Amino acid sequence: MTPFYCTPGVDGAHEKGGVEHEGGRFRRTHLVPPPQVATIAELNEQLARIDELEDTRHVHGRPTSIGFDFEAERELLNPLPADPYDCGLDLTPTVHRNGRITVRQSYYSVPARFIGGTVRVSLRANELLVFDGRQVVARHPRLTRRYVYHDVLDHYLEVLLVKPGAFAGAAALAQARAEGTFTSAHEAFWAAAREAHGEREGTRALIEVLLLHRQLPADAVVAGLQAVLRARSCSADLVAIEARKAQEAPEELEAAVLDKDPVQAEAFARLGVTAAERGNVISLHGRRPxxxxxxxLPSLSKYDRLLKRRPTQEGTA
Known part of the structure:
Protein backbone atom coordinates (compact mmCIF):
# COMPACT_ATOMS: atom_id res chain seq x y z
CA MET A 1 0.00 0.00 0.00
CA THR A 2 1.39 3.41 -0.98
CA PRO A 3 1.08 6.13 1.68
CA PHE A 4 -0.84 9.18 0.50
CA TYR A 5 -0.89 12.52 2.23
CA CYS A 6 -2.01 15.41 0.03
CA THR A 7 -1.18 17.16 -3.21
CA PRO A 8 1.00 20.22 -2.66
CA GLY A 9 0.20 23.59 -4.19
CA VAL A 10 -3.01 24.97 -5.65
CA ASP A 11 -4.05 21.63 -7.11
CA GLY A 12 -4.44 20.14 -3.67
CA ALA A 13 -5.95 23.14 -1.90
CA HIS A 14 -9.40 21.50 -1.79
CA GLU A 15 -8.02 18.50 0.12
CA LYS A 16 -7.79 20.32 3.45
CA GLY A 17 -11.49 20.99 3.82
CA GLY A 18 -11.86 18.41 6.57
CA VAL A 19 -9.07 20.00 8.57
CA GLU A 20 -10.68 23.43 8.26
CA HIS A 21 -14.03 22.03 9.33
CA GLU A 22 -12.53 20.30 12.39
CA GLY A 23 -10.68 23.49 13.39
CA GLY A 24 -13.91 25.47 13.17
CA ARG A 25 -15.82 22.89 15.21
CA PHE A 26 -13.14 22.94 17.94
CA ARG A 27 -13.17 26.74 18.06
CA ARG A 28 -16.95 27.03 18.25
CA THR A 29 -17.22 24.31 20.88
CA HIS A 30 -14.42 25.24 23.26
CA LEU A 31 -13.19 28.76 22.45
CA VAL A 32 -16.44 30.73 22.16
CA PRO A 33 -16.46 33.01 24.06
CA PRO A 34 -12.64 33.40 24.07
CA PRO A 35 -11.06 32.12 27.30
CA GLN A 36 -9.79 34.76 29.72
CA VAL A 37 -6.19 33.90 30.65
CA ALA A 38 -3.22 35.89 31.94
CA THR A 39 -0.42 34.08 30.07
CA ILE A 40 0.07 31.80 27.09
CA ALA A 41 1.17 29.03 29.46
CA GLU A 42 -2.20 29.20 31.19
CA LEU A 43 -3.95 29.01 27.80
CA ASN A 44 -1.87 25.96 26.85
CA GLU A 45 -2.85 24.21 30.09
CA GLN A 46 -6.49 24.88 29.36
CA LEU A 47 -6.15 23.53 25.80
CA ALA A 48 -4.40 20.41 27.13
CA ARG A 49 -7.38 19.70 29.39
CA ILE A 50 -9.72 20.15 26.43
CA ASP A 51 -7.64 17.70 24.38
CA GLU A 52 -8.00 15.09 27.10
CA LEU A 53 -11.76 15.49 26.97
CA GLU A 54 -11.70 15.21 23.18
CA ASP A 55 -10.05 11.79 23.46
CA THR A 56 -13.27 10.44 24.98
CA ARG A 57 -15.46 11.81 22.15
CA HIS A 58 -17.04 9.45 19.61
CA VAL A 59 -17.23 10.46 15.95
CA HIS A 60 -20.69 9.87 14.50
CA GLY A 61 -20.96 6.34 13.17
CA ARG A 62 -17.85 4.95 14.90
CA PRO A 63 -18.10 2.62 17.92
CA THR A 64 -14.73 3.58 19.40
CA SER A 65 -13.49 6.88 20.81
CA ILE A 66 -10.94 9.19 19.23
CA GLY A 67 -8.36 8.35 21.91
CA PHE A 68 -8.83 4.63 21.37
CA ASP A 69 -8.35 4.95 17.60
CA PHE A 70 -5.25 7.07 18.02
CA GLU A 71 -3.60 4.53 20.30
CA ALA A 72 -4.18 1.90 17.63
CA GLU A 73 -2.52 4.10 15.00
CA ARG A 74 0.33 5.30 17.21
CA GLU A 75 2.49 2.24 16.45
CA LEU A 76 2.13 2.86 12.70
CA LEU A 77 3.42 6.44 12.80
CA ASN A 78 6.98 7.35 11.87
CA PRO A 79 9.26 8.29 14.78
CA LEU A 80 10.00 11.94 15.45
CA PRO A 81 13.25 13.37 14.05
CA ALA A 82 16.27 13.11 16.32
CA ASP A 83 17.09 16.81 15.88
CA PRO A 84 14.32 19.17 16.98
CA TYR A 85 13.19 21.80 14.53
CA ASP A 86 13.37 25.37 15.79
CA CYS A 87 10.09 27.06 14.94
CA GLY A 88 11.22 30.42 16.32
CA LEU A 89 11.84 33.66 14.47
CA ASP A 90 15.48 34.81 14.69
CA LEU A 91 16.00 38.47 15.58
CA THR A 92 19.02 40.57 16.65
CA PRO A 93 17.83 43.40 18.90
CA THR A 94 20.08 45.90 20.69
CA VAL A 95 20.29 45.86 24.51
CA HIS A 96 19.23 49.22 25.96
CA ARG A 97 20.77 51.05 28.91
CA ASN A 98 18.16 49.59 31.27
CA GLY A 99 19.23 46.04 30.37
CA ARG A 100 16.16 45.30 28.22
CA ILE A 101 15.58 44.43 24.58
CA THR A 102 12.55 45.36 22.51
CA VAL A 103 10.84 42.54 20.59
CA ARG A 104 7.51 43.14 18.89
CA GLN A 105 6.88 46.24 21.06
CA SER A 106 7.40 44.25 24.29
CA TYR A 107 10.40 44.46 26.61
CA TYR A 108 12.51 41.62 28.02
CA SER A 109 15.52 41.78 30.34
CA VAL A 110 18.93 40.29 29.55
CA PRO A 111 22.09 39.99 31.72
CA ALA A 112 23.61 43.40 32.38
CA ARG A 113 26.93 42.48 30.73
CA PHE A 114 25.26 42.72 27.31
CA ILE A 115 24.20 46.37 27.69
CA GLY A 116 25.09 48.33 24.56
CA GLY A 117 25.54 45.25 22.36
CA THR A 118 23.31 43.07 20.24
CA VAL A 119 22.02 39.59 21.06
CA ARG A 120 20.39 36.84 19.03
CA VAL A 121 16.78 36.12 19.94
CA SER A 122 14.54 33.20 19.04
CA LEU A 123 10.92 34.34 19.26
CA ARG A 124 8.69 31.28 19.63
CA ALA A 125 5.00 30.72 20.17
CA ASN A 126 5.24 30.31 23.94
CA GLU A 127 8.61 31.73 24.93
CA LEU A 128 11.53 33.93 23.97
CA LEU A 129 15.14 32.73 24.16
CA VAL A 130 18.20 34.99 24.21
CA PHE A 131 21.49 33.48 23.01
CA ASP A 132 25.14 34.33 23.48
CA GLY A 133 26.61 32.22 20.71
CA ARG A 134 24.96 28.83 21.29
CA GLN A 135 24.39 29.35 25.01
CA VAL A 136 20.96 30.40 26.28
CA VAL A 137 21.49 33.38 28.62
CA ALA A 138 17.85 34.39 29.14
CA ARG A 139 14.48 32.69 28.87
CA HIS A 140 11.16 34.53 29.09
CA PRO A 141 7.50 33.66 28.54
CA ARG A 142 6.33 35.39 25.39
CA LEU A 143 4.41 38.60 26.05
CA THR A 144 1.24 39.16 24.07
CA ARG A 145 0.58 42.83 24.86
CA ARG A 146 2.41 45.92 23.67
CA TYR A 147 4.59 48.03 25.98
CA VAL A 148 4.65 45.48 28.80
CA TYR A 149 7.87 44.05 30.22
CA HIS A 150 9.21 40.92 31.87
CA ASP A 151 12.31 41.22 34.06
CA VAL A 152 14.44 38.56 35.73
CA LEU A 153 16.04 39.70 38.99
CA ASP A 154 19.18 37.64 38.35
CA HIS A 155 20.03 39.79 35.31
CA TYR A 156 20.60 42.89 37.48
CA LEU A 157 22.45 41.45 40.48
CA GLU A 158 25.93 42.70 39.44
CA VAL A 159 24.57 46.24 39.10
CA LEU A 160 22.61 46.08 42.35
CA LEU A 161 25.64 44.77 44.21
CA VAL A 162 27.39 48.06 43.42
CA LYS A 163 24.24 50.13 44.07
CA PRO A 164 22.35 48.24 46.80
CA GLY A 165 20.17 51.26 47.53
CA ALA A 166 18.27 50.66 44.29
CA PHE A 167 17.37 47.08 45.21
CA ALA A 168 14.21 47.79 47.23
CA GLY A 169 12.58 49.76 44.43
CA ALA A 170 13.70 47.60 41.50
CA ALA A 171 10.97 46.52 39.09
CA ALA A 172 12.67 43.12 38.79
CA LEU A 173 12.25 42.58 42.56
CA ALA A 174 8.53 43.33 42.34
CA GLN A 175 8.17 40.84 39.50
CA ALA A 176 10.15 38.18 41.39
CA ARG A 177 7.82 38.59 44.36
CA ALA A 178 4.77 38.29 42.13
CA GLU A 179 6.10 35.12 40.48
CA GLY A 180 7.12 33.55 43.81
CA THR A 181 10.85 33.25 43.06
CA PHE A 182 11.63 35.74 45.84
CA THR A 183 10.26 33.67 48.72
CA SER A 184 9.42 34.42 52.34
CA ALA A 185 12.78 32.93 53.33
CA HIS A 186 14.54 35.59 51.23
CA GLU A 187 12.40 38.28 52.85
CA ALA A 188 13.18 37.06 56.36
CA PHE A 189 16.92 36.86 55.66
CA TRP A 190 16.89 40.35 54.16
CA ALA A 191 15.14 41.77 57.21
CA ALA A 192 17.57 40.05 59.61
CA ALA A 193 20.61 41.17 57.59
CA ARG A 194 19.46 44.79 57.49
CA GLU A 195 18.84 44.77 61.22
CA ALA A 196 22.28 43.32 61.94
CA HIS A 197 24.44 45.13 59.37
CA GLY A 198 22.46 48.13 58.25
CA GLU A 199 20.51 48.85 55.07
CA ARG A 200 23.45 48.88 52.64
CA GLU A 201 25.49 45.93 53.88
CA GLY A 202 22.41 43.87 54.71
CA THR A 203 21.15 44.25 51.15
CA ARG A 204 24.55 43.26 49.81
CA ALA A 205 24.44 40.10 51.93
CA LEU A 206 21.06 39.24 50.37
CA ILE A 207 22.39 39.84 46.84
CA GLU A 208 25.29 37.48 47.55
CA VAL A 209 22.72 34.86 48.53
CA LEU A 210 20.75 35.48 45.33
CA LEU A 211 23.93 34.90 43.33
CA LEU A 212 24.02 31.37 44.78
CA HIS A 213 21.00 30.50 42.62
CA ARG A 214 23.33 30.47 39.60
CA GLN A 215 25.27 27.53 41.05
CA LEU A 216 22.78 25.68 43.27
CA PRO A 217 19.15 24.58 42.93
CA ALA A 218 16.57 26.99 44.29
CA ASP A 219 15.31 24.43 46.84
CA ALA A 220 18.79 24.01 48.26
CA VAL A 221 19.31 27.76 48.64
CA VAL A 222 15.94 28.16 50.38
CA ALA A 223 16.83 25.28 52.71
CA GLY A 224 20.13 27.00 53.50
CA LEU A 225 18.30 30.25 54.28
CA GLN A 226 15.92 28.48 56.60
CA ALA A 227 18.77 26.74 58.44
CA VAL A 228 20.71 29.98 58.93
CA LEU A 229 17.60 31.82 60.11
CA ARG A 230 16.88 29.09 62.65
CA ALA A 231 20.40 29.64 63.98
CA ARG A 232 19.64 33.39 64.25
CA SER A 233 22.42 34.25 61.84
CA CYS A 234 22.52 36.32 58.65
CA SER A 235 25.79 35.26 57.02
CA ALA A 236 25.77 34.69 53.27
CA ASP A 237 28.75 32.32 53.63
CA LEU A 238 26.81 30.12 56.05
CA VAL A 239 23.89 30.06 53.63
CA ALA A 240 26.24 28.76 50.93
CA ILE A 241 27.57 26.04 53.25
CA GLU A 242 24.12 24.91 54.33
CA ALA A 243 22.78 25.03 50.77
CA ARG A 244 25.54 22.70 49.57
CA LYS A 245 24.79 20.36 52.47
CA ALA A 246 21.13 20.42 51.49
CA GLN A 247 22.06 19.51 47.93
CA GLU A 248 24.48 16.69 48.77
CA ALA A 249 23.48 15.20 52.15
CA PRO A 250 20.84 12.43 52.14
CA GLU A 251 17.77 12.60 54.35
CA GLU A 252 19.14 9.90 56.62
CA LEU A 253 22.10 12.11 57.53
CA GLU A 254 19.86 14.84 58.85
CA ALA A 255 17.82 12.34 60.84
CA ALA A 256 21.01 10.97 62.38
CA VAL A 257 22.17 14.45 63.36
CA LEU A 258 18.84 15.24 65.00
CA ASP A 259 18.95 11.96 66.92
CA LYS A 260 22.40 12.87 68.26
CA ASP A 261 21.33 16.41 69.09
CA PRO A 262 18.17 16.28 71.24
CA VAL A 263 18.31 20.05 71.70
CA GLN A 264 17.70 20.59 67.99
CA ALA A 265 15.01 17.93 67.87
CA GLU A 266 13.21 19.58 70.80
CA ALA A 267 13.53 23.00 69.17
CA PHE A 268 12.06 21.73 65.90
CA ALA A 269 9.18 20.11 67.77
CA ARG A 270 8.52 23.32 69.71
CA LEU A 271 8.48 25.41 66.53
CA GLY A 272 6.33 22.89 64.69
CA VAL A 273 8.90 22.41 61.90
CA THR A 274 8.29 19.19 60.01
CA ALA A 275 10.91 17.07 58.25
CA ALA A 276 9.69 18.27 54.85
CA GLU A 277 10.11 21.91 55.87
CA ARG A 278 13.61 21.25 57.16
CA GLY A 279 14.70 19.76 53.84
CA ASN A 280 17.91 17.78 53.35
CA VAL A 281 20.05 20.17 55.38
CA ILE A 282 22.04 19.89 58.57
CA SER A 283 20.91 22.85 60.63
CA LEU A 284 23.32 25.08 62.47
CA HIS A 285 23.28 25.08 66.24
CA GLY A 286 21.51 28.00 67.82
CA ARG A 287 23.50 30.53 69.77
CA ARG A 288 23.71 29.70 73.45
CA PRO A 289 24.63 32.30 76.12
CA LEU A 297 40.18 40.60 87.17
CA PRO A 298 43.96 40.43 86.67
CA SER A 299 46.13 42.98 88.43
CA LEU A 300 48.23 45.41 86.38
CA SER A 301 50.33 46.71 89.24
CA LYS A 302 53.42 44.81 88.06
CA TYR A 303 53.40 46.76 84.84
CA ASP A 304 53.58 50.07 86.69
CA ARG A 305 57.35 49.54 87.09
CA LEU A 306 57.74 50.04 83.37
CA LEU A 307 56.41 53.56 83.72
CA LYS A 308 59.26 54.63 86.08
CA ARG A 309 62.50 55.73 84.52
CA ARG A 310 65.45 53.85 86.08
CA PRO A 311 68.78 55.80 86.03
CA THR A 312 71.79 54.21 84.36
CA GLN A 313 75.39 54.18 85.75
CA GLU A 314 76.43 56.96 83.35
CA GLY A 315 73.48 59.07 84.46
CA THR A 316 74.39 58.49 88.15
CA ALA A 317 78.00 59.46 87.56
Whole structure:
Protein backbone atom coordinates (compact mmCIF):
# COMPACT_ATOMS: atom_id res chain seq x y z
CA MET A 1 0.00 0.00 0.00
CA THR A 2 1.39 3.41 -0.98
CA PRO A 3 1.08 6.13 1.68
CA PHE A 4 -0.84 9.18 0.50
CA TYR A 5 -0.89 12.52 2.23
CA CYS A 6 -2.01 15.41 0.03
CA THR A 7 -1.18 17.16 -3.21
CA PRO A 8 1.00 20.22 -2.66
CA GLY A 9 0.20 23.59 -4.19
CA VAL A 10 -3.01 24.97 -5.65
CA ASP A 11 -4.05 21.63 -7.11
CA GLY A 12 -4.44 20.14 -3.67
CA ALA A 13 -5.95 23.14 -1.90
CA HIS A 14 -9.40 21.50 -1.79
CA GLU A 15 -8.02 18.50 0.12
CA LYS A 16 -7.79 20.32 3.45
CA GLY A 17 -11.49 20.99 3.82
CA GLY A 18 -11.86 18.41 6.57
CA VAL A 19 -9.07 20.00 8.57
CA GLU A 20 -10.68 23.43 8.26
CA HIS A 21 -14.03 22.03 9.33
CA GLU A 22 -12.53 20.30 12.39
CA GLY A 23 -10.68 23.49 13.39
CA GLY A 24 -13.91 25.47 13.17
CA ARG A 25 -15.82 22.89 15.21
CA PHE A 26 -13.14 22.94 17.94
CA ARG A 27 -13.17 26.74 18.06
CA ARG A 28 -16.95 27.03 18.25
CA THR A 29 -17.22 24.31 20.88
CA HIS A 30 -14.42 25.24 23.26
CA LEU A 31 -13.19 28.76 22.45
CA VAL A 32 -16.44 30.73 22.16
CA PRO A 33 -16.46 33.01 24.06
CA PRO A 34 -12.64 33.40 24.07
CA PRO A 35 -11.06 32.12 27.30
CA GLN A 36 -9.79 34.76 29.72
CA VAL A 37 -6.19 33.90 30.65
CA ALA A 38 -3.22 35.89 31.94
CA THR A 39 -0.42 34.08 30.07
CA ILE A 40 0.07 31.80 27.09
CA ALA A 41 1.17 29.03 29.46
CA GLU A 42 -2.20 29.20 31.19
CA LEU A 43 -3.95 29.01 27.80
CA ASN A 44 -1.87 25.96 26.85
CA GLU A 45 -2.85 24.21 30.09
CA GLN A 46 -6.49 24.88 29.36
CA LEU A 47 -6.15 23.53 25.80
CA ALA A 48 -4.40 20.41 27.13
CA ARG A 49 -7.38 19.70 29.39
CA ILE A 50 -9.72 20.15 26.43
CA ASP A 51 -7.64 17.70 24.38
CA GLU A 52 -8.00 15.09 27.10
CA LEU A 53 -11.76 15.49 26.97
CA GLU A 54 -11.70 15.21 23.18
CA ASP A 55 -10.05 11.79 23.46
CA THR A 56 -13.27 10.44 24.98
CA ARG A 57 -15.46 11.81 22.15
CA HIS A 58 -17.04 9.45 19.61
CA VAL A 59 -17.23 10.46 15.95
CA HIS A 60 -20.69 9.87 14.50
CA GLY A 61 -20.96 6.34 13.17
CA ARG A 62 -17.85 4.95 14.90
CA PRO A 63 -18.10 2.62 17.92
CA THR A 64 -14.73 3.58 19.40
CA SER A 65 -13.49 6.88 20.81
CA ILE A 66 -10.94 9.19 19.23
CA GLY A 67 -8.36 8.35 21.91
CA PHE A 68 -8.83 4.63 21.37
CA ASP A 69 -8.35 4.95 17.60
CA PHE A 70 -5.25 7.07 18.02
CA GLU A 71 -3.60 4.53 20.30
CA ALA A 72 -4.18 1.90 17.63
CA GLU A 73 -2.52 4.10 15.00
CA ARG A 74 0.33 5.30 17.21
CA GLU A 75 2.49 2.24 16.45
CA LEU A 76 2.13 2.86 12.70
CA LEU A 77 3.42 6.44 12.80
CA ASN A 78 6.98 7.35 11.87
CA PRO A 79 9.26 8.29 14.78
CA LEU A 80 10.00 11.94 15.45
CA PRO A 81 13.25 13.37 14.05
CA ALA A 82 16.27 13.11 16.32
CA ASP A 83 17.09 16.81 15.88
CA PRO A 84 14.32 19.17 16.98
CA TYR A 85 13.19 21.80 14.53
CA ASP A 86 13.37 25.37 15.79
CA CYS A 87 10.09 27.06 14.94
CA GLY A 88 11.22 30.42 16.32
CA LEU A 89 11.84 33.66 14.47
CA ASP A 90 15.48 34.81 14.69
CA LEU A 91 16.00 38.47 15.58
CA THR A 92 19.02 40.57 16.65
CA PRO A 93 17.83 43.40 18.90
CA THR A 94 20.08 45.90 20.69
CA VAL A 95 20.29 45.86 24.51
CA HIS A 96 19.23 49.22 25.96
CA ARG A 97 20.77 51.05 28.91
CA ASN A 98 18.16 49.59 31.27
CA GLY A 99 19.23 46.04 30.37
CA ARG A 100 16.16 45.30 28.22
CA ILE A 101 15.58 44.43 24.58
CA THR A 102 12.55 45.36 22.51
CA VAL A 103 10.84 42.54 20.59
CA ARG A 104 7.51 43.14 18.89
CA GLN A 105 6.88 46.24 21.06
CA SER A 106 7.40 44.25 24.29
CA TYR A 107 10.40 44.46 26.61
CA TYR A 108 12.51 41.62 28.02
CA SER A 109 15.52 41.78 30.34
CA VAL A 110 18.93 40.29 29.55
CA PRO A 111 22.09 39.99 31.72
CA ALA A 112 23.61 43.40 32.38
CA ARG A 113 26.93 42.48 30.73
CA PHE A 114 25.26 42.72 27.31
CA ILE A 115 24.20 46.37 27.69
CA GLY A 116 25.09 48.33 24.56
CA GLY A 117 25.54 45.25 22.36
CA THR A 118 23.31 43.07 20.24
CA VAL A 119 22.02 39.59 21.06
CA ARG A 120 20.39 36.84 19.03
CA VAL A 121 16.78 36.12 19.94
CA SER A 122 14.54 33.20 19.04
CA LEU A 123 10.92 34.34 19.26
CA ARG A 124 8.69 31.28 19.63
CA ALA A 125 5.00 30.72 20.17
CA ASN A 126 5.24 30.31 23.94
CA GLU A 127 8.61 31.73 24.93
CA LEU A 128 11.53 33.93 23.97
CA LEU A 129 15.14 32.73 24.16
CA VAL A 130 18.20 34.99 24.21
CA PHE A 131 21.49 33.48 23.01
CA ASP A 132 25.14 34.33 23.48
CA GLY A 133 26.61 32.22 20.71
CA ARG A 134 24.96 28.83 21.29
CA GLN A 135 24.39 29.35 25.01
CA VAL A 136 20.96 30.40 26.28
CA VAL A 137 21.49 33.38 28.62
CA ALA A 138 17.85 34.39 29.14
CA ARG A 139 14.48 32.69 28.87
CA HIS A 140 11.16 34.53 29.09
CA PRO A 141 7.50 33.66 28.54
CA ARG A 142 6.33 35.39 25.39
CA LEU A 143 4.41 38.60 26.05
CA THR A 144 1.24 39.16 24.07
CA ARG A 145 0.58 42.83 24.86
CA ARG A 146 2.41 45.92 23.67
CA TYR A 147 4.59 48.03 25.98
CA VAL A 148 4.65 45.48 28.80
CA TYR A 149 7.87 44.05 30.22
CA HIS A 150 9.21 40.92 31.87
CA ASP A 151 12.31 41.22 34.06
CA VAL A 152 14.44 38.56 35.73
CA LEU A 153 16.04 39.70 38.99
CA ASP A 154 19.18 37.64 38.35
CA HIS A 155 20.03 39.79 35.31
CA TYR A 156 20.60 42.89 37.48
CA LEU A 157 22.45 41.45 40.48
CA GLU A 158 25.93 42.70 39.44
CA VAL A 159 24.57 46.24 39.10
CA LEU A 160 22.61 46.08 42.35
CA LEU A 161 25.64 44.77 44.21
CA VAL A 162 27.39 48.06 43.42
CA LYS A 163 24.24 50.13 44.07
CA PRO A 164 22.35 48.24 46.80
CA GLY A 165 20.17 51.26 47.53
CA ALA A 166 18.27 50.66 44.29
CA PHE A 167 17.37 47.08 45.21
CA ALA A 168 14.21 47.79 47.23
CA GLY A 169 12.58 49.76 44.43
CA ALA A 170 13.70 47.60 41.50
CA ALA A 171 10.97 46.52 39.09
CA ALA A 172 12.67 43.12 38.79
CA LEU A 173 12.25 42.58 42.56
CA ALA A 174 8.53 43.33 42.34
CA GLN A 175 8.17 40.84 39.50
CA ALA A 176 10.15 38.18 41.39
CA ARG A 177 7.82 38.59 44.36
CA ALA A 178 4.77 38.29 42.13
CA GLU A 179 6.10 35.12 40.48
CA GLY A 180 7.12 33.55 43.81
CA THR A 181 10.85 33.25 43.06
CA PHE A 182 11.63 35.74 45.84
CA THR A 183 10.26 33.67 48.72
CA SER A 184 9.42 34.42 52.34
CA ALA A 185 12.78 32.93 53.33
CA HIS A 186 14.54 35.59 51.23
CA GLU A 187 12.40 38.28 52.85
CA ALA A 188 13.18 37.06 56.36
CA PHE A 189 16.92 36.86 55.66
CA TRP A 190 16.89 40.35 54.16
CA ALA A 191 15.14 41.77 57.21
CA ALA A 192 17.57 40.05 59.61
CA ALA A 193 20.61 41.17 57.59
CA ARG A 194 19.46 44.79 57.49
CA GLU A 195 18.84 44.77 61.22
CA ALA A 196 22.28 43.32 61.94
CA HIS A 197 24.44 45.13 59.37
CA GLY A 198 22.46 48.13 58.25
CA GLU A 199 20.51 48.85 55.07
CA ARG A 200 23.45 48.88 52.64
CA GLU A 201 25.49 45.93 53.88
CA GLY A 202 22.41 43.87 54.71
CA THR A 203 21.15 44.25 51.15
CA ARG A 204 24.55 43.26 49.81
CA ALA A 205 24.44 40.10 51.93
CA LEU A 206 21.06 39.24 50.37
CA ILE A 207 22.39 39.84 46.84
CA GLU A 208 25.29 37.48 47.55
CA VAL A 209 22.72 34.86 48.53
CA LEU A 210 20.75 35.48 45.33
CA LEU A 211 23.93 34.90 43.33
CA LEU A 212 24.02 31.37 44.78
CA HIS A 213 21.00 30.50 42.62
CA ARG A 214 23.33 30.47 39.60
CA GLN A 215 25.27 27.53 41.05
CA LEU A 216 22.78 25.68 43.27
CA PRO A 217 19.15 24.58 42.93
CA ALA A 218 16.57 26.99 44.29
CA ASP A 219 15.31 24.43 46.84
CA ALA A 220 18.79 24.01 48.26
CA VAL A 221 19.31 27.76 48.64
CA VAL A 222 15.94 28.16 50.38
CA ALA A 223 16.83 25.28 52.71
CA GLY A 224 20.13 27.00 53.50
CA LEU A 225 18.30 30.25 54.28
CA GLN A 226 15.92 28.48 56.60
CA ALA A 227 18.77 26.74 58.44
CA VAL A 228 20.71 29.98 58.93
CA LEU A 229 17.60 31.82 60.11
CA ARG A 230 16.88 29.09 62.65
CA ALA A 231 20.40 29.64 63.98
CA ARG A 232 19.64 33.39 64.25
CA SER A 233 22.42 34.25 61.84
CA CYS A 234 22.52 36.32 58.65
CA SER A 235 25.79 35.26 57.02
CA ALA A 236 25.77 34.69 53.27
CA ASP A 237 28.75 32.32 53.63
CA LEU A 238 26.81 30.12 56.05
CA VAL A 239 23.89 30.06 53.63
CA ALA A 240 26.24 28.76 50.93
CA ILE A 241 27.57 26.04 53.25
CA GLU A 242 24.12 24.91 54.33
CA ALA A 243 22.78 25.03 50.77
CA ARG A 244 25.54 22.70 49.57
CA LYS A 245 24.79 20.36 52.47
CA ALA A 246 21.13 20.42 51.49
CA GLN A 247 22.06 19.51 47.93
CA GLU A 248 24.48 16.69 48.77
CA ALA A 249 23.48 15.20 52.15
CA PRO A 250 20.84 12.43 52.14
CA GLU A 251 17.77 12.60 54.35
CA GLU A 252 19.14 9.90 56.62
CA LEU A 253 22.10 12.11 57.53
CA GLU A 254 19.86 14.84 58.85
CA ALA A 255 17.82 12.34 60.84
CA ALA A 256 21.01 10.97 62.38
CA VAL A 257 22.17 14.45 63.36
CA LEU A 258 18.84 15.24 65.00
CA ASP A 259 18.95 11.96 66.92
CA LYS A 260 22.40 12.87 68.26
CA ASP A 261 21.33 16.41 69.09
CA PRO A 262 18.17 16.28 71.24
CA VAL A 263 18.31 20.05 71.70
CA GLN A 264 17.70 20.59 67.99
CA ALA A 265 15.01 17.93 67.87
CA GLU A 266 13.21 19.58 70.80
CA ALA A 267 13.53 23.00 69.17
CA PHE A 268 12.06 21.73 65.90
CA ALA A 269 9.18 20.11 67.77
CA ARG A 270 8.52 23.32 69.71
CA LEU A 271 8.48 25.41 66.53
CA GLY A 272 6.33 22.89 64.69
CA VAL A 273 8.90 22.41 61.90
CA THR A 274 8.29 19.19 60.01
CA ALA A 275 10.91 17.07 58.25
CA ALA A 276 9.69 18.27 54.85
CA GLU A 277 10.11 21.91 55.87
CA ARG A 278 13.61 21.25 57.16
CA GLY A 279 14.70 19.76 53.84
CA ASN A 280 17.91 17.78 53.35
CA VAL A 281 20.05 20.17 55.38
CA ILE A 282 22.04 19.89 58.57
CA SER A 283 20.91 22.85 60.63
CA LEU A 284 23.32 25.08 62.47
CA HIS A 285 23.28 25.08 66.24
CA GLY A 286 21.51 28.00 67.82
CA ARG A 287 23.50 30.53 69.77
CA ARG A 288 23.71 29.70 73.45
CA PRO A 289 24.63 32.30 76.12
CA UNK A 290 28.14 31.91 77.58
CA UNK A 291 28.43 31.02 81.29
CA UNK A 292 29.20 33.85 83.68
CA UNK A 293 32.92 34.42 84.35
CA UNK A 294 33.49 34.54 88.12
CA UNK A 295 37.27 34.83 88.00
CA UNK A 296 38.81 38.01 89.54
CA LEU A 297 40.18 40.60 87.17
CA PRO A 298 43.96 40.43 86.67
CA SER A 299 46.13 42.98 88.43
CA LEU A 300 48.23 45.41 86.38
CA SER A 301 50.33 46.71 89.24
CA LYS A 302 53.42 44.81 88.06
CA TYR A 303 53.40 46.76 84.84
CA ASP A 304 53.58 50.07 86.69
CA ARG A 305 57.35 49.54 87.09
CA LEU A 306 57.74 50.04 83.37
CA LEU A 307 56.41 53.56 83.72
CA LYS A 308 59.26 54.63 86.08
CA ARG A 309 62.50 55.73 84.52
CA ARG A 310 65.45 53.85 86.08
CA PRO A 311 68.78 55.80 86.03
CA THR A 312 71.79 54.21 84.36
CA GLN A 313 75.39 54.18 85.75
CA GLU A 314 76.43 56.96 83.35
CA GLY A 315 73.48 59.07 84.46
CA THR A 316 74.39 58.49 88.15
CA ALA A 317 78.00 59.46 87.56
Missing amino acids: LPADTRP
